Structure formats: C-alpha cells, structure tokens
Amino acid sequence: MEQKTAIGLLYEAGKSPHVACKGFGELADEIIALAEEKGIMLHQDASLANTLSKLDLNQEIPPELYYVIAELIAFSYVLRGKFPPGWSGFNSKLDIKA
Secondary structure, eight states, X not given: XXXXXXXXXXXXXXXXXXXXXXXXXXXXXXXXXXXXXXTOOOOOOHHHHHHHTTSOTTOBOOGGGHHHHHHHHHHHHHHTTOOOTTOTTGGGTSOOOO
C-alpha cells in the first residue's frame, strides 16, 4: 500500500508558489484534515504529489510546473465563483453561478 502524501503550496502575488508544508502517512492525514477545516481546496494527483514531495520546505516550484500549478490556482478561483487577477472580462464568458 502506498503511503499517503500531502503537499501544501503557498502562492503570494509576484512570487513563485513554494512548498509551505508537506507530510507523509499520519502527518499527511493531519495536513489534509486541517486544510479541509480551513476550507482550503484540495487536489488529488499522485504523480504531482510525488514530484512535489521531492522539494524542500520553502522551496519554490520548478519552472516546469508553473503551467500546471497556474491552472490549478486559476481553477480554484473559478470553482469559488471568482477570477484570478488579470482575468477581467472572463466572467461574461463563463457560465458560473457565485
């Protein structure tokens, strides 16, 4: 059985996303439970988690992951009925109920 992994990324405007927390096994369960309690959106992707798990705490994600992480950040905005900075005008093109 594969060990559960949780990787938390933090994105601050003007900076690259970086690893804010990570854990395996029981610690991963605790990170996930706390994220759910705080209303933080979760994304399950074993391959991405495996790649991110190799990064150190506070390490920025590599440029090769910018596109996929940007898509996840943008999608999380849209799921909440909001739009990322710079997306002005998109709300009239998408059928989303806030």
